[in-house]
Amino acid sequence: MTGAGSPHPLRSRLRSLRSAAFGADPAGARMERIRNSPNFENGVFRNPVGARTRPSGGSMLEFAKIYFQREARARRTPNGPIPLHPTTLAELAEPPAAGLRLTWMGHSTVLAEIDGRRVLFDPVWGRRCSPFSFAGPKRLHPAPAPLAGLPPVDVVVISHDHYDHLDLPTIKALAAGDTVFAVPLGVGAHLERWGVSPDRLRELDWNETATVSGIRLTATPARHFCGRGLRNQQHTLWASWAVAGPGHRIYHSGDTGYFPGFRDIGAEHGPFDATMIQIGAYSEYWPDIHMTPAEGMRAHLDLQGGEPAGVMLPIHWGTFNLAPHPWAEPVEGTVAAAAGAGARVALPRPGEPFLPVAGPLPADPWWRALAGAPAEGLPAVPDHGRPLGAAVSHAVGTAGDADRDKSSGPGSQVAPAG
Secondary structure: OOOOOOOOHHHHHHHHOOOHHHOOOOOHHHHHHHHOOOOEEOOEEOOOOOOOOOOOHHHHHHHHHHHOOHHHHHHOOOOOOOOOOOOHHHHHOOOOHHHEEEEEEEOOEEEEEEOOEEEEEOOOOOOEOOOOOOOOOEOOOOOOOOHHHOOOOOEEEOOOOOOOOOOHHHHHHHHOOOOEEEEEOOOHHHHHHOOOOHHHEEEEOOOEEEEEOOEEEEEEOOOOOOOOOOOOOOOOOOOEEEEEOOOOEEEEOOOOOOOOHHHHHHHHHOOOOEEEEEOOOOOOOOOOOOOOHHHHHHHHHHHOOOOOOOEEEEEOOOOOOOOOOOOOHHHHHHHHHHHHHOOEEOOOOOOOEEOOOOOOOOOOOHHHHHOOOOOOOOOOOOOOOOOOOOOOOOOOOOOOHHHHOEOOOOOOOEEEOO
16 A cells, blocks of 8 residues: 655655654555545645644743743652552453453553453553654653563554654564554554554544454544654544444544544444543643543543443553643543543553453552642542443444445455444
8 A cells, every 4th residue: 555656756765764763654545545535635634623733933932931941840740650550461361350451551552351352552662752762752650561461462553643652663563463453544654664564454534444353443533633753744644443342332532632523423433331531731732632631521421422421541641741731630630520520430550450340440549649749638539439230331233244344455344434
């Protein structure tokens, strides 16, 4: 799908000299598919609703003053080592009760074990989310378990191509196995450059579905942007993901601003046993592309048909310093939003597996000892214990799936969702 056909051969040759970390630009048949996408207009991918992706010139200067202020920088980092769950690999060696287990590895990386399969979302084991080994945001804690020690993964899911979600050394390590990669349209160009063969790619536009080992993965809309270089051409898509097995459904938001489309995603693919929702790295300087904790809870409720059903796992916080807010503000905001909504929220340490439909949920406020501020006056974290009543889990109908699937590349099963 890489092909040739660039109208600017000199530009193409210059791009070929870029470091591998920058990835590759879509070309050939892949670029033709992008041009034919209903979400591609006037040479770029478009958001479902408008979004400002960067601060303007004046606000950028204001942002820089705040971001690099010494006192503000101190609030953006924990005041001690982040506690990691000590027995991650031993617990993962046992099959999950009730067929669903989630393990937050930090930031947006989550290992989901669903109905006998393993799905790894946005895996980042690298030390920095950057194209350079010497500069860029550095991890605030080590990965809680070695990548090589994880059980075999059936499918790796990527939400978009930013460095804190698509990590070159991690992808290269995973490419050495035989796992399948589900990615948004255009992102496959990066993975092919890094050694992933085209037959292991399921490259999807919004509302397309791939079936891998009996698990249905649907790329759903998100409100964000893309790019790994200084010039952002918007030629790779960003997505959230709805994942369904025979008995459970889960959702991963990737990076996104709040938008009304969460209700449509929930109506089409939910309700979900668990949602993994971005609640960190927000700012008034980019209000359209990342959600605040309150917006993240609103998205969770929308995805569940307006009800506080299922479990919300807050992601995209705690591991990298990417925004001006204090380090623990996202999780404290999530605790408050969950209490106000009557919603169940999981608050694990990095590497701590939990069972969304078989409880109890992790609820220890471990971050408060590291937040650089007294915990007095902060609300108690609710102990959800074991879930009451029936879980959200439901058998997902598979009859007719093969009839709806259509190929989008070698080895792919892709179909419009629904």
